[in-house]
Amino acid sequence: MKASAQVVVIGGGVVGASVLYHLTELGWTDVVLVERKELTAGSTWHAAGGMHTLNGDPNVAKLQQYTVNLYREIEQRSGQDCGIHMPGGLMLADDRERMDWLRMAQARGRYLGMDMEIISAAEAREMFPLLAEQHFIGALFDPAEGHVDPTGVTQAYAICARQAGAEIYQHTWVSDLRQRPDGTWDVITDSGEIHAEHIVNAGGLWAREVGRMVGLELPVLAMEHMYLITEDMDEVAEYNAATGHELPMGLDFAGENYIRQERGGILLGTYEQACVPWSPRETPWTFDKQLLTPDLDRIAPSLEIAFKHYPALADAGIKNVINGPFTFAPDGNPLVGPVPGLRNCWVACAVMAGFSQGGGVGLTLARWMVDGDPGEDIWAMDVARYGTWASLAYTNAKVRENYSRRFRITFPNEELPAARPLHTTPVYDRLTAHNAVWGAGYGLEHPLWFQRPGEEPYEDVTFRRSNAFPVVADECATVRERVGLTECSNFAKYRVTGAGSAEWLQRLFTNKLPRVGRINLTAALDPGGHIVGEFSVARVGTDDFFLFGSQIAEAHHSRWFRGHLADGVRFDVLALSLVGLSLAGPGARDVLQSVTDASLATEDYPFMTFRRVDVGMIPAYVGRMTYTGDLGYEIWVAPEYQRALFDLLWEAGQPYGIGLFGFRALMSLRMEKMFGTWFREYRPIYTPVEAQMHRSLKLDHDFIGRAAVEAELERGPARTLGYFDVTPDQAEPADVVGDEPIWHDGTVVGWVTSGAYAHYSRRSLAFGYVPSELAVPGEMFEVEIIGQRRPARLLPEPVLDPAGRRMRA
Ligand SMILES: Cc1cc2nc3c(=O)[nH]c(=O)nc-3n(C[C@H](O)[C@H](O)[C@H](O)COP(=O)(O)OP(=O)(O)OC[C@H]3O[C@@H](n4cnc5c(N)ncnc54)[C@H](O)[C@@H]3O)c2cc1C
Numbered sequence: 129m130k131a132s133a134q135v136v137v138i139g140g141g142v143v144g145a146s147v148l149y150h151l152t153e154l155g156w157t158d159v160v161l162v163e164r165k166e167l168t169a170g171s172t173w174h175a176a177g178g179m180h181t182l183n184g185d186p187n188v189a190k191l192q193q194y195t196v197n198l199y200r201e202i203e204q205r206s207g208q209d210c211g212i213h214m215p216g217g218l219m220l221a222d223d224r225e226r227m228d229w230l231r232m233a234q235a236r237g238r239y240l241g242m243d244m245e246i247i248s249a250a251e252a253r254e255m256f257p258l259l260a261e262q263h264f265i266g267a268l269f270d271p272a273e274g275h276v277d278p279t280g281v282t283q284a285y286a287i288c289a290r291q292a293g294a295e296i297y298q299h300t301w302v303s304d305l306r307q308r309p310d311g312t313w314d315v316i317t318d319s320g321e322i323h324a325e326h327i328v329n330a331g332g333l334w335a336r337e338v339g340r341m342v343g344l345e346l347p348v349l350a351m352e353h354m355y356l357i358t359e360d361m362d363e364v365a366e367y368n369a370a371t372g373h374e375l376p377m378g379l380d381f382a383g384e385n386y387i388r389q390e391r392g393g394i395l396l397g398t399y400e401q402a403c404v405p406w407s408p409r410e411t412p413w414t415f416d417k418q419l420l421t422p423d424l425d426r427i428a429p430s431l432e433i434a435f436k437h438y439p440a441l442a443d444a445g446i447k448n449v450i451n452g453p454f455t456f457a458p459d460g461n462p463l464v465g466p467v468p469g470l471r472n473c474w475v476a477c478a479v480m481a482g483f484s485q486g487g488g489v490g491l492t493l494a495r496w497m498v499d500g501d502p503g504e505d506i507w508a509m510d511v512a513r514y515g516t517w518a519s520l521a522y523t524n525a526k527v528r529e530n531y532s533r534r535f536r537i538t539f540p541n542e543e544l545p546a547a548r549p550l551h552t553t554p555v556y557d558r559l560t561a562h563n564a565v566w567g568a569g570y571g572l573e574h575p576l577w578f579q580r581p582g583e584e585p586y587e588d589v590t591f592r593r594s595n596a597f598p599v600v601a602d603e604c605a606t607v608r609e610r611v612g613l614t615e616c617s618n619f620a621k622y623r624v625t626g627a628g629s630a631e632w633l634q635r636l637f638t639n640k641l642p643r644v645g646r647i648n649l650t651a652a653l654d655p656g657g658h659i660v661g662e663f664s665v666a667r668v669g670t671d672d673f674f675l676f677g678s679q680i681a682e683a684h685h686s687r688w689f690r691g692h693l694a695d696g697v698r699f700d701v702l703a704l705s706l707v708g709l710s711l712a713g714p715g716a717r718d719v720l721q722s723v724t725d726a727s728l729a730t731e732d733y734p735f736m737t738f739r740r741v742d743v744g745m746i747p748a749y750v751g752r753m754t755y756t757g758d759l760g761y762e763i764w765v766a767p768e769y770q771r772a773l774f775d776l777l778w779e780a781g782q783p784y785g786i787g788l789f790g791f792r793a794l795m796s797l798r799m800e801k802m803f804g805t806w807f808r809e810y811r812p813i814y815t816p817v818e819a820q821m822h823r824s825l826k827l828d829h830d831f832i833g834r835a836a837v838e839a840e841l842e843r844g845p846a847r848t849l850g851y852f853d854v855t856p857d858q859a860e861p862a863d864v865v866g867d868e869p870i871w872h873d874g875t876v877v878g879w880v881t882s883g884a885y886a887h888y889s890r891r892s893l894a895f896g897y898v899p900s901e902l903a904v905p906g907e908m909f910e911v912e913i914i915g916q917r918r919p920a921r922l923l924p925e926p927v928l929d930p931a932g933r934r935m936r937a
Pocket residue numbers: 138139140141142143144162163164165166167168169170171172173174175176177178179300301302303330331332333334335338353354355450451452453454455476477478479480481482483484485
């Protein structure tokens with residue numbers, strides 16, 4: 129065994145093998161994989177090997193597409209049979225919502241080049257004669273679905289990696305990991321030690337235990353999963369003989385099952401409601417290529433539907449039932465990337481669909497390690513999307529929820545209930561008493577909207593407009609015409625202090641730093657000129673700053689800041705040690721002025737001022753800006769003051785007709801002001817030039833990514849963020865939700881990032897990226913909303929107050 133290596137990958141399942149392969153592909157060949165038993169000995173060997181490209185997140189879908197297309201190549205290069213079958217797959221809909229969902233999935237696939245087709249139930253039956261047509265109303269056919277041999281694929285990755293110089297040690301258990309002061313690692317195994325620059329935790333079923341070796345509690349949990357294989361069936365043989373090929377795969381959402389041909393019989397797997405976690409606290413190291421005891425009673429309700437939907441199955445003999453464990457993160461997507469707070473420590477785990485995603489996960493992680501950048505927008509898989517709040521018990525509740533909803537629709541306005549409420553701010557009870565409908569982001573509860581008194585605080589889930597629509601319209605009118613109050617604690621907040629802070633931040637930010645007492649907007653870029661983040665920067669001293677950013681990216685952004693930290697600079701994540709309330713609307717100044725001695729007149733407290741102010745008796749920092757684009761203030765206080773602040777403002781606001789507004793109204797208000805968000809418009813695949821962030825780009829100082837920005841400005845961006853006025857269907861209006869394709873002259877040319885109905889302006893608006901040459905004001909496009917192409921005109925400026933007079937008033 130080698131005494132040292134550049135990388136030690138821990139775990140020889142399909143994911144670890146893929147990471148090893150991709151590292152060698154990118155030129156890192158001093159790499160080692162350590163496997164406690166033999167390759168595939170975790171969850172890989174008993175997988176059904178199914179694969180598909182469809183995913184709710186188009187960026188993950190892209191990586192799945194890459195994975196599916198990789199198998200032929202590694203099969204050829206390794207000489208190892210991967211058992212590739214590509215019969216295509218049917219996703220079967222039994223009701224209108226599911227049909228809508230399929231249409232939206234088909235639309236999303238368009239700009240990824242996916243060639244999927246909506247077909248009728250009768251056509252689906254022709255392709256898959258085992259199904260009983262009367263239970264379905266249509267289907268989506270995806271030709272890029274199939275299945276592979278799990279062991280063949282893992283071996284093929286391993287062979288290719290070995291050919292390139294990687295070494296694999298089987299029957300070698302990593303029992304401990306110790307970091308040296310220089311950030312390198314001693315990997316302690318039962319066959320000796322390896323000194324490694326980097327370690328990768330690809331421990332699959334044991335990823336949690338490997339994480340604990342370095343003090344981490346990774347949000348990952350294994351669930352039991354069952355599939356059964358029938359005896360050979362005449363119906364299958366007849367189909368094969370008649371068509372000359374195998375049956376397509378099937379996904380029956382209503383039955384919560386998947387089906388495919390396995391040799392002469394059928395393989396049927398279920399995601400049952402009565403799901404069961406496996407080894408919820410600790411995975412035994414003694415577990416070895418074992419299966420779990422099948423429990424057919426648990427999947428009986430799913431089987432009952434399956435026998436109705438595929439009647440021939442009811443008479444088929446069951447040859448085998450497989451019950452095996454495999455792992456999930458709380459949202460079902462993998463955990464990939466550098467672990468925040470630990471140098472040279474990487475993870476690639478919680479990969480629940482190793483055969484759809486393993487290739488993309490390996491590619492992403494290898495790029496991140498070798499190039500310092502994953503090369504794609506992989507936010508949906510980033511390990512940093514969870515903070516320490518994602519405890520073992522939280523993960524358990526969420527994973528069970530996710531498993532049991534695997535084949536359920538999650539509507540764009542749907543908030544899932546498990547593990548909630550967890551994080552709340554001090555005004556939670558106050559806002560609940562005002563009939564708040566709550567949502568959760570990064571674990572924290574935030575008010576979405578406020579139901580009318582006496583009515584149930586509940587939102588219908590839908591692809592169209594919900595019962596919240598008229599209420600949110602009223603909230604928007606309150607802000608634009610009187611004064612609205614909302615909670616704004618759901619920003620990420622950081623404080624940067626210490627000698628050299630200004631110099632350090634200036635090197636990171638595209639905008640010039642604000643003067644003391646002022647706030648401005650900025651972007652941070654990677655060396656390639658892509659957006660890392662978008663922040664409000666408030667300066668309270670020469671070397672003393674508050675930064676406000678996207679809350680969901682708190683761990684993601686703080687990992688980046690800390691990765692660039694300079695000597696003498698202190699970077700603190702404030703989390704809920706600083707909470708806020710925001711007043712917005714023409715009456716905002718009057719309300720706040722009535723409870724503070726500080727003069728808020730524009731000449732004394734102009735737009736974009738940020739200062740320490742006493743509000744009543746409460747010490748606060750007050751920034752004169754809000755995301756509503758109206759006259760407004762964000763008032764930041766220590767949590768122990770937040771309730772007193774709420775009571776004070778609420779009382780003071782009564783003569784001015786104050787009303788509460790929530791996140792839904794905020795999203796509507798920001799749309800009519802043409803304000804983008806990091807979470808959608810300013811994601812890491814875009815550049816500030818494409819995103820039209822010119823006001824935050826000042827080329828008068830040096831910053832990371834500046835050379836790339838200059839080069840792009842010189843040649844012009846390939847795509848541009850557009851702002852669209854969409855005409856919804858009159859009979860059944862629906863607004864964009866994000867990821868819809870944008871058509872121009874009969875071709876898909878771009879995609880929507882986000883949008884909303886702008887209640888106050890009475891327009892349905894959207895943001896989206898299109899080729900720069902088409903981004904001309906007035907140009908007509910179409911946005912495909914639930915299968916309908918709706919006209920969309922590109923607008924030159926915000927639909928409300930383009931000169932920004934309201935916020936400067
Ligand atoms: C019944 C069933 C059906 C499935 N069907 C499908 C399907 O159709 N399609 C699909 O895409 N996915 C399917 N899956 C999921 C799939 O199996 C997983 O996504 C995949 O196996 C995950 O691979 P992995 O490499 O992350 O983990 P694992 O396969 O668990 O590999 C981890 C490896 O790390 C090793 N290891 C851990 N700790 C250490 C240590 N300390 N030292 C050394 N080695 C260590 C383990 O021995 C193990 O071999 C199915 C799973 C089950 C249970």
